[in-house]
Amino acid sequence: MTSSPTPSRVFAALRRHGLALLVPCSILAITFGGYRDNLQKEEASRLLLFQAQARVQVNHLRERAGSLLQLAEKLHTLRPESTGKRPDGLGPVLAQHPEILRVGVLRSGPGGSLITDSAEPSPSGPLPASAASLRDALPALGGKPMLSAPYALPGDGAQGRQAVLILSPLPGTRREFAFIEVGTEPLLRHGVAPDEGLSGAPRFVVDVLDTTDAPRPVFTSAAAPGSHDSTTKSLGAYAEGITLAQRHWLVIVSPGAAATGALLDSGSGRWLVGGLLLTLLAIAIQHTVQSRADAVRRQVDEKTQALAEANDALGRYIGALADANRRLASEVDEHARAESQLRETTSLQRAILDCAEYAVIYTDAKGTIRVINPAAERLFGYRADELIDKATPQILHPDEHAPRWTLEGSTIGLISLPPGAESHSAEFDMRRRDGSLFPASLSVSIVRDTLGQIRGYLGIIADITQRVDAESRIRHLAHYDNLTSLPNRSLLNRHLADVLSAARARHRRVAVLVTDLDHFKYVNDTLGHLAGDQLLLAVAQRLRTGVRDGDLVARTGGDEFVIVLADLDETYLPEEAGERLIASVARPFELAGHQLTVTMSVGIALYPHDGVDGDTLVKNADAAMYLAKERGRNQARFFDHGLSRRYSERLELEGRLRQAVEARQLALYYQPQVDTLSGELIGMEALIRWCQPDGSMVPPxxxxxxxxxxxxxxPIGAWVLREACRQQQAWLQEGISRVPVGVNLSARQFDDTTLLATIQAALAESGLPPAYLDLELTESLVMGNPEHTRQVLAECKQLGLQLSVDDFGTGYSSLSYLKRFPIDRLKIDRSFIADIVTEPDDAAIAQTIIAMAHTLRLEVIAEGVETEAQLALLRRWRCDAYQGYLCSRPLPADEMTKLLRQLRATRQVALANI
Ligand SMILES: Nc1nc2c(ncn2[C@@H]2O[C@@H]3COP(=O)(O)O[C@H]4[C@@H](O)[C@H](n5cnc6c(=O)[nH]c(N)nc65)O[C@@H]4COP(=O)(O)O[C@H]3[C@H]2O)c(=O)[nH]1
Incomplete structure (x- = not known):
């Protein structure tokens, strides 16, 4: 796979090559920089060296020339004795000064000519013309040597060799001079330091100019013109003037070819060469490294590409692997979920089993117990390990021989499985470990494996004792009286139907006796309901024992019992049975430490004479019982057909009363109560009236x-309370009444637990202040259940109500006993008042009641006062107030309103005057 040049790759390449060039370039820059610096330094030092050397050369020349001058001065010591003969000692001198061409004596010849007598080394020759001038000048020197201007040596013009002549006057002579002819070229050659470098090239080029007169060259060491140009340019030339025997020479020292030195020999040259070599080396290294790097990069690229391809392949593989992993993970998750669900289910099942209220027993296919839960352990009283591996029925069922509950086949002793059913339930007795039996509900289900084979049976057992008991109790309650356990009206009806059916078939008679205890209510009221219940139980017992076994005694409500004497023949006298029962009940009862005697009234109806069905017979016997009560109670009476009509009237009245309540046919009349002395209105009594639609009035x-x-x-009493409160509040608000209204309460109302709530609701609804409501209770009611009465009256008093005892004198209570109750006033029953004028006993009773009531601080109201004579007596006896036709009959509310308004309008207080 070829990688296309990407910006990053291009940038990387540029960077790479840039770096590669950077190193040699840097080295080059450093090299040239160093080279230049070194060169400058070298030139400076060479210049110094050159100048020092040049100075040395010049000094050397000066010294050499000086030594020649000195030699010339000493020549007189070496004065030759004869011409052409070398003086003694000159040899070594000449050996030291090869530049001396000849040494001689110059003599002035005739005509001034010069004769030379040259001894050594070269043969004599003529001296140059200048020698004469020198000779001439010599005296002026005072005997000091003199140097001539340079002159070309004769016969050597081609070669251009020059020489100078040193003249020195010989002492003691005037015309003789020693001379030394010096070749300038040898002088220079020997007068200067070695002038050749190692290479053989001259290190210095020395030019000597005689500048005494017109400048003229003395000699030059330059082999060829321009041989030192370049060096001279770089180093320049060193010039110094020297004076030799009054001659001025300018010595110009220029560097020779050897002075320049090889470039490579110099430090800068080496630096340069070294730098260049280093650069080349760097380039070479760079190149090598680059090449290797390129090779490596190519390899890396190739490998990278291969790796990328491999990566791609690996990626695809990993992708596939990841997919597989995901699938695996999801499968693992699912498996884990399933496992966790299974665990949950298992623990849930275990928890359900452990917490289950019902006993659970699992058996294998043969009915051997395999699993049992704690509820089953509790139910049967076994530990699980005692039941496991045991067969079911032998342990748990009373019937040792009954088959197990395996449901194999269709008929099994304990449970028989209907065809095709997978489970079934049954109820039967089961056995506990202690042998006791209990009613159980067993529900058995087949447990199959995945192939449908029966693996076992799951039994759920519930102890249904309570349910069975409750059912039997319900059954009992449905047919039996709760208190006496005697059959109730329902069982009575069923029994009656049965016995009447049998009697019809066998032409036999059936007697139905309805009994009712006389004044049972009084027992209840005076001794309490508990005593009443005990009495009923005892009466039931006596009735039960007073009849034959086959006869039925039922309690049909309250103190009413119904007795069915079945299968009677013509000779049987049911009235005798009635009398017998009355006699058995008449025997005294022991109740709560009291001896109590009750009587019973019995009504008898006979099948088929008084009715052919149960209902009719019971209804007619009931009517006969009322007849017995009317006839003085404590007796048995047969039904006669006249009775039926009266009984029907009573039932009919009850029905109409119910309708009257709903149809609001009830009304309240109000009878004033007035003060006996002042005639002032002190209260009024609300008296109920039933106004029938035809206008007739039914008396209360x-x-x-x-x-x-x-x-x-x-409900009627509640309505009376509401209505009386409403009306009284209306009068109060109108301002025509400031006296309380009395409302009669019956015993049944007084026993009602909602009484107080009813009173409070009536007060709250009307807004009447409680002090304007006076509750009238009969004496028998107050005395009936003293504890209850005291409690209710206390609560009424707390409400702020007025309390009166009505019909006082008809009961059996004593006044001091009454004082236990929070009573405000007594109302003397009108039966006592009626005859107070004519009957001294009644007068005495009334007078005593009034006197005693006053001693107990009770107010007394006389009821039923019809005459002035009665009122007069009552005034005399200090009776507080009276109520009766003498003052006013009970008035409808509107008439009472008129009366109250009239009273207010006339501002009269005494009703008697109206
Ligand atoms: N002969 C005669 N009778 C007089 C005279 N002055 C008043 N009366 C009558 O005497 C009865 C007095 O009422 P009570 O003793 O409470 O006797 C009342 C009371 O016990 C009961 N009663 C009346 N209204 C109610 C009521 O709303 N609730 C309850 N529970 N009983 C009531 O009915 C009884 C009879 O009531 P009423 O027929 O209205 O008869 C009233 C009244 O009309 C009179 O000078 N001579």
């Missing part, structure tokens, strides 16, 4: 007892 004496019997008195 006729319907209140029926309402009490059938319970209607409770």
């Amino acid at each position: 004496d006729k319907f209140i007892p029926i309402a009490e019997e059938c319970g209607l008195i409770v």
Whole structure:
């Protein structure tokens, strides 16, 4: 795979090559920089060296020339004796000064000519013309040597050799001079330091100019013109003037070819060469490294590409692997989930089994117990290990021989499985470890494996003792009286149907006796309901033992019992049975430490004479029982057909009363109560009236007892309370009444637990202050259940109500006993008042009641006052107030309103005057 040049790759390449060039370039720069510096330093030092050397050369020349001058001065000591003969000692001198061409004596010849007598080394020759001038000048020197201007040596013009002549006057002579002819070229050659370098090239080029007169060259060491140009340019030339015997020479020293030195020999040259070599080396190394790097890079690229391809392949492989992993992970997850669910299910099942209220037993296919839960252990009283591996029925079922509950086949002793069913339930007795039996509900289900084979049986067992008991209790309650356990009306009806059916078939007679205890209510009221219940139980017992075994005694409600004497022949006298039962009940009962005697009234109806069905017979016997009560109680009476009509009237009245309540046919009348002395209105009594749609009025004496019997008195009494409160509040608000209104309460109302709530609701609803409500309770009611009475009256008093005892004198209570109750006033029953004028006993009773009531600080109201004579007596006896026709009959509310308004309008307080 070829990688295309990407910006990053291009950048990388540039960077790489840039770096590669950077090193040699840097070295080159350093090299040239160093070279230049070194060169400058070298030139400076060479210049110094050159100048020092040049100075040495010049000095050397000066010294050499000076030594020649000195030699010339000493020549007189070496004065030759004869011409052409070398003086003694000149040899070594000449040997030291090869530049001396000849040494001689110059003599002035005739005509001034010069004769030379040259001894050594060269043969004599003529001296140059200048010698004469020198000779001439010599005296002026005072005997000091003199140097001539340079002159070309004769015969050597081609070669251009020059010489100078040193003249020195010989002492003691005037015309003789020693001379030394010096070749300038040898002088220079020997007068200067070695002038050749190692290479043989001259190190210095020395030019000597005689500048005494017109400058003229003395000699030059330059082999060829321009041989030292370049060096001279770089080093320059050193020039110094020297004076030799009054001649001025300018010595110019220029560097020779050897002075320049090889470039490579110099430090800068070496630096340069070294730098260049280093650069080349760096380039070579760079090149090598680069080449290797390129090779490596190529290899890396190739490898990278191969790796990329491999990576791709690996990626694909990893992708596939990841997919596989994911699938595996999801499978593992699923498996884990399933496993966790299984664990949860298992632990849940275990928990369910452990917590289950019902016993659970699992058996294998043969009915051998394999699993048992704690509830089963508790139920049967075995530990699990005692039941496991045991066969089911032998342990748990009373029937040792019954088959196991395996449900194999279709008929099994304990459980028989209907065809195709997988489970079945049955109820039967099971056995505990202690041998006791209990009713159980067993539900067995087949447990199959995945192939449908029976693996075992799951049994759920519930102890149904409570349910069975409850069912039997319900059954009992449905047919039996709860208190006496005697059959109730339902079983009575069924029994009656049975015995009547049998009697019909066998032409036999059946007697139905309805019994009712006389004044049972009084027992209840005076001794309490518990005593009443005990009495009923005892009566039931006596009735039960007073009849034959086959006869039925049922309790049909309250103190009413019904007895069915079945299968009677013509000779049997049911009235005798009635009398017998009355006699058995008449025997005294021991109740709560009291001896109590009760009587019973019995009504008898006979099948088929008085009815052919159960209902009719019971209804007619009931009517006969009422007849017995009317006839003085404590007796048995047969039904006669006249009775039926009266009984029907009573039932019909009850029905109409119910309708009257709903149809609001009831109304309240109000009878004033006035002060006996002032005639002032001190209160009024609310008296109920039943106004029938036809306008006729049913008196309360006729319907209140029926309402009490059938319970209607409770709603009727509540209505009376509401209505009286409402009306009284209306009068109060109108400002025509400031006296309380009395409301009669029946015993049934007083026993009702909602009484107080009813009173409070009536007060709250009307807004009447409690002090304007006076509750009138009969004496028998107050004395009936003293504890209950005291409690209720206390609560009424707490409410702020007025309390009166009505019909006082008809009961058996004593006044001091009454004082235990929070009572405000007594109302003397009108039966006592009626005859107080004519009957001294009644007068005495009334007078005593009034006197005693006053001693107990009770207010007394006389009821039923019809005459002035009665009122006069009452005034005399200090009776507080009276109520009766003498003052006013009970008035409808509107008439009472008129009366109250009239009283207010006339500002009269005494009703008697109206
Ligand atoms: N002969 C005669 N009778 C007089 C005279 N002055 C008043 N009366 C009557 O005497 C009865 C007085 O009421 P009670 O003793 O509470 O006797 C009341 C009371 O016990 C009961 N009653 C009346 N209204 C109610 C009521 O709303 N609730 C309850 N529970 N009983 C009531 O019915 C009884 C009879 O009530 P009423 O027929 O209204 O008869 C009233 C009244 O009309 C009179 O000078 N001569």
